[in-house]
Amino acid sequence: MELDFVRRLVKPAESKIVLLVMDGLGGLPREAGGLTELEAANTPNLDALAVQSICGLHQPVGFGVTPGSGPSHLALFGYDPIRFQIGRGVLEALGVGFDLTSQDVAARGNFCTVDEQGRITDRRAGRISTEKNRELCALLRQIRLPDVELFVEPVKEYRFLLVLRGEGLSDEVIDTDPQEVGHPPLEPTASSPEAAKTARVVSQFVAEARRVLAGHAPANMVLLRGFSKRPTWPTMAEVFGLRAAAIAAYPMYRGVARLVGMEVLDTGERLEDEFDTLERRWRDFDFFYLHVKRTDSAGEDGDYDRKVALIEEVDAQLPRLLALRPGVVIVTGDHSTPSVLRSHSWHPVPALLWSPHCRPDGVNRFGERACAAGSLGPMIPAVELMPIALANAMRLEKFGA
C-alpha cells in the first residue's frame, strides 16, 4: 500500500513493536533433500513463538530480485524500496558511517587502470588490497579545490567514497564510469543546468586524481558514479506515528535507519549488548529495530554450521525480548544469504509476526518450508509487514467508517 494511504489511517497507541532482523536469514539446503540453516538450527523459542504467530516468506523487493542491504531494510521499515531509492554514493557513505550533511554530494569511486592513451584497461585496478586503497586515499585527500571541501574514504579493495561539501552543489552529474574497458573515463557532465558548477568541480578533482595517481598503476586513475545527496524522506514518526530506535552495530544499518528518522542507539558489537540496549531503552520508544549482522557474514563466508550456531544464539536471547512484553514482534531477515551460494540471494525470507491479536495459522516451526504454509503466504512483499504490525499494535484507524 502507498505510504500516504497508511499515513492517513495512523492513530496513537501505547503498544510497542519490535523488528528483529537476522541479516541474510533465509538459506538453502547444503545437499539435495537437506535442511536450510534455519531449519537445521535448534530454535525452541522461535518455534514456540511461531505457534502463536502468523508466518510466511517475504519478498524484500520483488520476484527474483536479490536485494542489497539498503533496499531490503527500507522495505522492512515500510518504505517501498523501488520508490525510495538510495543513491550509490549515499549508500557507500552509509556503509562507512560517513555522516552526510544536506550540503554534501557523495559518489562511489573505483580505482581503475588506464593505458598510455588514457583508455580503461581494468575497471577495478586488479582488485588492489584494502591496505593499498588506504594509501591511495591518503594521496587523494591532499587534493585541494576552490570553494569545496573534499572527503575521500577507503571502502574495500578498489572502492572508495568521495564526498564534496559546499554551497550550491548538485547531484545531477552523470557517471564518469563508462562501464566497459577500452574507452577513456567519461568527462563529468551536468544533467541539469544547476549542476554546472558541480560538474566543473568533479572535473578538477578527476584531473588532480589522474596527476596524483600517475605512478601508481594498476591504480592509476579513478571512476566515479552514483552522484547523490542524502535523501529527505518522511520519517517513521511522520508516517507511522512511531518514535523509532535502531539497535545495530554496523554503519550501513545505522545509516539506513537514520534515513527514515530512527534514533540510532549506542550499543556494543555482541548480541548480548544489543539486547542489553533494548532493555535499557525500552521505555523511550514505540518501535525498535534490532539488527543481527553475523548471520549474513556466516552465509557470505559459506559457513553453514556457523550460520546455524548464530541463529541458535539469537534464539537463546529471544526470551529477554519477550519478557519486555512487546505488543508486536516481527522476526525475520532482510534477505536470504544461503551459505551454499556465499552471497545475498533472491529467495524469499522466513518471517513471523506475533501479537496477542493475530490469528495463529497452525505453523509450529520457524523455518523456510514451515513458513511457506503460513497465513502471511509464501511471497508477501516485505513492505507490507509494517502495516500489518501497525494493525496488530492497534495503531490504525478503520478505513471508510
Next chain:
Amino acid sequence: MELDFVRRLVKPAESKIVLLVMDGLGGLPREAGGLTELEAANTPNLDALAVQSICGLHQPVGFGVTPGSGPSHLALFGYDPIRFQIGRGVLEALGVGFDLTSQDVAARGNFCTVDEQGRITDRRAGRISTEKNRELCALLRQIRLPDVELFVEPVKEYRFLLVLRGEGLSDEVIDTDPQEVGHPPLEPTASSPEAAKTARVVSQFVAEARRVLAGHAPANMVLLRGFSKRPTWPTMAEVFGLRAAAIAAYPMYRGVARLVGMEVLDTGERLEDEFDTLERRWRDFDFFYLHVKRTDSAGEDGDYDRKVALIEEVDAQLPRLLALRPGVVIVTGDHSTPSVLRSHSWHPVPALLWSPHCRPDGVNRFGERACAAGSLGPMIPAVELMPIALANAMRLEKFGA
C-alpha cells in the same frame, strides 16, 4: 485488475452468480489455541461445498487495513475501494437509507459542546442519547434558508446527517470540524470557486443551528464534515454485463449496492425472508448479492456463541440456494469482526468460490485455517474475486486472441 481491463473482456452468458456475504464473518479464537467462530460452527453444507470449491482468505482493502462496510462491499462487488471512495456525508446518508439525488450535498454532523467564547469543549457533546439527538434534529429541521431545501436526520448518539438540496450546490466545502477541542468550529469555506454559494448556505445553517441549540448544552453547537455528493460510478451492468440485484435488509448495504447500479429488492429482515426473495426473483437477474447482517452484530456485541449460531443458521439455508442451480457461488464476509475484539478488524476473511468449472483444492472445511491453505491463497485482494467469478461463469473472453 483494473475495472476497464475486465470490462473489455466481458461477454454475455446465461450463468448466474450468487455472492453470499455474512457480515463480519472472519473471527479469532476465544482463547489461545482455540477455534474461531466459523471453525467452531457446525456447517455441514458449507463444508461439503468447500470440498468442491476453491478457498482462500481475502483482504478487503489491503494489508493491515480494517475496513468499514462501504469499502469492503465495494471490493467484493469488484470495485477497488481505494479508487472508488465514498464521501463521509454520503456514507451517513446510505446508513440511514436517505435517498440522495444528484442535486444533493450530504455532510456528516456532530452535535458538540462550545463554551461561552464559542470554543469547542467536547466534539461529541458528551455522547448524548439517540433519543436526545432526535429531539434536536427536530429543532434543526425548522431552520429555513433561501433557495435550498434542508434535510436533517438523526443517526446515532451525537451523529446526524445534513443534506442540502438545490440548484448549483457543490461538495467542495472544507470541514467545519477542527478535529480538536479548544478552538471554535471552522468557518465553512469553499475549496473551489464553484462552491462559494454552498459555503454561504452552510454558514447560514451553522449560524441558525447555533441560535436554535443555544439553550441545549451539552449539545449547543454542530460540527460538519465530509461534504460529498452521490458518486456517479459505472454500474455492474456497464462493467460486468450483469443485471445485478441486492437482497439486504439494512439501509447501508442497500445504499452501497445502489451506488454500483444494483436493483435493490424488497425483502424481510429474517434470513428466511432473504432466501425467499432470492427464490422469487431468481429468473430476473444474473447476479445476486445476499447480505446477512447479524453475524457482524454478534461480533460487535462480543457474543461468540451467537455468532457461531448465526453462521449455523446460514449453513442451514444454503441448500435452498444450491437448489436454484447457480453457475457460481461465492460465500464470504465483507471483513472480520472477531467477537473477542468487538469490532471490525484487519484479519483476512474466509472465502469459497464454487462453480462446476473451478479446480477444487483439497480444502474440506470452511474455516479460517482451512481456507488459508486453499488455492485462492491466504491474502487475495477481495476485488479480484469478481473477475474469478465472471471467468467461472464463462462471462470473460480470452485475452489476446
